[in-house]
Amino acid sequence: MVRILVCVKQAIDVSQLKVDSATRRLIIADAPKKISDFDKNALEEAIRIKEKLGGEVLTVTTGPEDAKTTLREALAMGADKAYLINDSIFENSDTLATSYVLAEAIKKIGAFDIILCGEASIDSFSAQIGPRLAERLGIPLITYARKLSLEGDTVTAERGLEDCSETVRAKMPVLVTVTKEINEPRTPSYMAIMKAFKKEIVIWKAADLNIPSEKVGEAGSAVQVLDVLAPKVERKKIVIKGETAMEIAEKLAKTLIQEGIIVR
Amino acid sequence: MSEHRGVWAYSENKDLMLELLGKGSRLAGKLQTQLTAVMLGHDIKKQVKELIGYGAHKVIVVDNPQLKVFHVEPYLSALTQLTKQHKPELFLMGSTKRGKELAARLAARLNAGCVSDCLELKVDEQGRLLAERIVYGGNAIVTQVFRTKPQIVTIPRRRFEKLKYTEESKGEVVDISDVQLEVAKTEIVKVKPIEIAETRIEEAEVVIGGGRGLEKKEDFKILDELAQILGGQVGYTRPLVEDRKWFTEWVGLSGHTIKPKLYIACGISGVIQHVAGIRDSKIIAAINRDPEAPIMEMADYIVIGDLYEIVPALSEALRKLLASS
Numbered sequence: 001m002v003r004i005l006v007c008v009k010q011a012i013d014v015s016q017l018k019v020d021s022a023t024r025r026l027i028i029a030d031a032p033k034k035i036s037d038f039d040k041n042a043l044e045e046a047i048r049i050k051e052k053l054g055g056e057v058l059t060v061t062t063g064p065e066d067a068k069t070t071l072r073e074a075l076a077m078g079a080d081k082a083y084l085i086n087d088s089i090f091e092n093s094d095t096l097a098t099s100y101v102l103a104e105a106i107k108k109i110g111a112f113d114i115i116l117c118g119e120a121s122i123d124s125f126s127a128q129i130g131p132r133l134a135e136r137l138g139i140p141l142i143t144y145a146r147k148l149s150l151e152g153d154t155v156t157a158e159r160g161l162e163d164c165s166e167t168v169r170a171k172m173p174v175l176v177t178v179t180k181e182i183n184e185p186r187t188p189s190y191m192a193i194m195k196a197f198k199k200e201i202v203i204w205k206a207a208d209l210n211i212p213s214e215k216v217g218e219a220g221s222a223v224q225v226l227d228v229l230a231p232k233v234e235r236k237k238i239v240i241k242g243e244t245a246m247e248i249a250e251k252l253a254k255t256l257i258q259e260g261i262i263v264r
Numbered sequence: 265m266s267e268h269r270g271v272w273a274y275s276e277n278k279d280l281m282l283e284l285l286g287k288g289s290r291l292a293g294k295l296q297t298q299l300t301a302v303m304l305g306h307d308i309k310k311q312v313k314e315l316i317g318y319g320a321h322k323v324i325v326v327d328n329p330q331l332k333v334f335h336v337e338p339y340l341s342a343l344t345q346l347t348k349q350h351k352p353e354l355f356l357m358g359s360t361k362r363g364k365e366l367a368a369r370l371a372a373r374l375n376a377g378c379v380s381d382c383l384e385l386k387v388d389e390q391g392r393l394l395a396e397r398i399v400y401g402g403n404a405i406v407t408q409v410f411r412t413k414p415q416i417v418t419i420p421r422r423r424f425e426k427l428k429y430t431e432e433s434k435g436e437v438v439d440i441s442d443v444q445l446e447v448a449k450t451e452i453v454k455v456k457p458i459e460i461a462e463t464r465i466e467e468a469e470v471v472i473g474g475g476r477g478l479e480k481k482e483d484f485k486i487l488d489e490l491a492q493i494l495g496g497q498v499g500y501t502r503p504l505v506e507d508r509k510w511f512t513e514w515v516g517l518s519g520h521t522i523k524p525k526l527y528i529a530c531g532i533s534g535v536i537q538h539v540a541g542i543r544d545s546k547i548i549a550a551i552n553r554d555p556e557a558p559i560m561e562m563a564d565y566i567v568i569g570d571l572y573e574i575v576p577a578l579s580e581a582l583r584k585l586l587a588s589s
C-alpha cells in the first residue's frame with residue numbers, strides 16, 4: 001500500500017496562446033487552460049504504482065477556482081481524491097509563496113510515501129516548485145526521473161542529466177520530479193470521466209490552512225513581474241522557388257553565401 | 265536587506281563557471297561591488313588561479329573529501345552556510361539540471377527568490393537588477409525584479425562570454441574547507457556517461473536541424489553531409505530523442521539554446537518550444553513540404569519541398585560554389 005500525492009498545475013495551453021502583434025502583448029484571458037503536460041506523466045506514474053502495489057493517489061493544486069476542471073481531469077485519469085487550494089490572496093505568488101501554500105496544504109492532507117511533480121510546468125517552466133517543496137517538507141528529492149521503481153521502503157530512479165544518466169536510490173518518503181519520457185499518459189475513457197464526477201474535490205481557503213496574507217501573493221513573493229512581452233520576430237520570410245530541386249538549391253546556396261555567414 | 269553586498273558565481277560546470285564570471289564582473293562593475301567565485305570540490309586548490317585570471321576578485325574555497333562526487337546535500341549545505349555568513353546581494357548559478365536543483369533548494373533554505381534560466385540581466389537607473397527569461401513556452405519574455413536579497417538567478421550555457429584570461433590578475437583567496445557538511449539523502453548506484461559531441465552544439469557556427477521529417481535514423485547522414493560542408497553540426501528536435509530514441513540531445517526550450525550564424529531547419533514544424541531554442545540564430549532557413557508549418561513565420565529563407573530532394577541538392581550546390589570561390 002503506497003500513499004502517493006501528485007502536484008498538478010493548471011497551466012495556460014501555450015500552443016494556443018495568441019499574441020497581439022501590434023502591442024506584443026499576450027491575450028492571456030482567452031487562452032485555454034489544461035493540466036501541465038509533465039504533470040500528466042506524474043499522474044500516470046502514480047496510478048501505475050497504485051495499480052501494481054495498491055494504495056491511494058491524491059492530487060493537489062493551488063490556483064483559480066476554475067482549476068477544478070484540471071482536477072476533474074486528474075480524477076478521470078485515476079486519482080482518488082483532489083484538493084484545490086484557492087484564495088484571492090494567492091494571486092501573483094512567485095515560487096517562494098506558491099511552494100509555501102502547497103507545503104502547508106500537504107502537511108494538512110497527511111503523510112505520503114511519494115510526492116510527484118512534473119520536471120517543470122509548461123507555462124512558467126521554472127522547475128522550482130518540486131525542489132522547494134522537498135526542502136520545505138524536509139524529505140529527499142530526485143529530479144528529472146525518467147524511470148522509477150519501488151522496492152520495500154526504497155525508490156530507485158534513473159535521471160537524465162546533461163552528461164550522464166544516473167541511477168539513484170532514496171528512502172521513502174521522497175519527492176520525485178518526472179520527465180516526459182517516463183511513460184505515455186492514458187486518455188481517460190468515457191466511463192472514467194463519468195466516475196470522476198462522483199469523486200471528491202476538497203476546497204481549502206487560506207484560513208483553512210492558517211496562511212497569513214503577508215506570506216502569499218505579492219507581499220509574500222521575493223520576485224515580482226515587471227513586464228511580459230512577446231519577443232520581436234524580424235525575419236525576411238523569402239520563399240525560394242524554382243523548377244527543380246537543384247535550381248532551388250543553387251539559389252539558396254548563393255543567397256547564403258551572399259549573406260556572408262558561410263566562412264569557408 | 266542593505267547589508268547584502270557582492271556578486272557571487274558558482275557552477276559545477278567549469279566552462280559555465282567562467283561564463284558566469286564574465287557576466288558577473290560586468291554586473292559587479294555596475295553595482296560597484298566585488299565578484300566572488302565559489303569553488304566546491306576535492307583537491308581543487310590548483311584551479312583558484314584560473315578563476316582569478318577570468319575575473320574573480322575573490323575566491324572562496326571549500327575543499328573537502330565529502331565534495332569529491334557531486335551529491336546535492338553536501339554541496340547545498342556548503343552554499344547555504346557561505347551565503348548566510350557572507351550575504352551576497354546577487355548569486356549567479358549555472359542552469360544545468362544539477363545547478364537548477366541546487367539553486368531552487370538554496371533559495372528555499374534562505375527564503376529567497378530565484379529566477380531560472382535567465383537570458384539577460386541588467387541593472388536599471390535605480391540600481392535594480394532586471395532579470396529576463398522565457399515564459400509561456402517561448403511565446404513571451406518576462407522581466408522580473410527581486411523584492412528581497414540575496415537575488416538568486418540561474419544562467420544557461422553559452423549565454424554570456426567569458427573574459428580574456430589575464431595571467432597577472434591578483435585576488436584574495438578565502439579557505440573555508442573546515443565546514444560541517446550534510447550527508448547525501450540519495451545514493452548514486454550507477455552512472456552511465458552519455459556521448460557528447462566533440463564540439464558542443466552551442467558552439468557551432470552553423471547548425472543543421474533535423475525533425476520528424478526524417479524517416480529513418482540513418483537519414484541523418486544527409487544532414488551531416490551538409491553540416492560537414494558548412495563546418496557545422498547537426499541538431500535535433502525533442503521527439504527524435506525522446507520518442508524515437510535516435511539521439512541524446514535536442515535543441516529547444518527544454519534542451520539546448522543555440523545562436524549560430526546559420527540554422528537550417530529540415531523537416532521541422534517549428535512548434536514554439538523548438539523555436540525558443542533557435543530564436544537568436546542570425547539567419548534561419550527552413551526546408552519543409554508544408555507551406556503552413558509555423559517555421560515559415562520564423563525563417564529568413566524558405567524552401568517548400570521534400571528535404572530528401574532539397575538537402576542533397578543543397579550540399580552539392582554548396583560544394584561546387586565553395587570550391588570555385
Ligand SMILES: Cc1cc2nc3c(=O)[nH]c(=O)nc-3n(C[C@H](O)[C@H](O)[C@H](O)COP(=O)(O)OP(=O)(O)OC[C@H]3O[C@@H](n4cnc5c(N)ncnc54)[C@H](O)[C@@H]3O)c2cc1C
Pocket residue numbers: 037121122474475476477478500501502503504514515516517518519520530531532533534535536537538541551552553554557569570571572
Ligand atoms: C513543455 C514542452 C517542452 C518541449 N521542449 C521541446 C524542445 O526543447 N525542443 C523541441 O524540439 N521540442 C520540444 N517540445 C516538443 C514540441 O512541442 C514539438 O512537439 C516538437 O518540436 C516537434 O518536432 P518536429 O518539428 O520534429 O515534428 P513535427 O511537429 O511532427 O514536424 C515535422 C515537420 O516535418 C515536415 N516534413 C515531413 N516530412 C518531410 C519531408 N520529407 N521533407 C520536408 N518536410 C517534411 C512536416 O511538414 C512537419 O512540419 C516540447 C514540448 C513541451 C510540451
Ligand SMILES: Nc1ncnc2c1ncn2[C@@H]1O[C@H](COP(=O)(O)O)[C@@H](O)[C@H]1O
Pocket residue numbers: 007008009010036038039042060061062063095098102116117118119120121124125126127128129130
Ligand atoms: N500551482 C501549482 N499547484 C500544484 N502544483 C504545482 C503548481 N505549480 C507548479 N506545481 C508543480 O511543480 C512542478 C514544476 O513547476 P514549475 O516550478 O512552475 O516549473 C509542476 O510540474 C507541478 O507538479
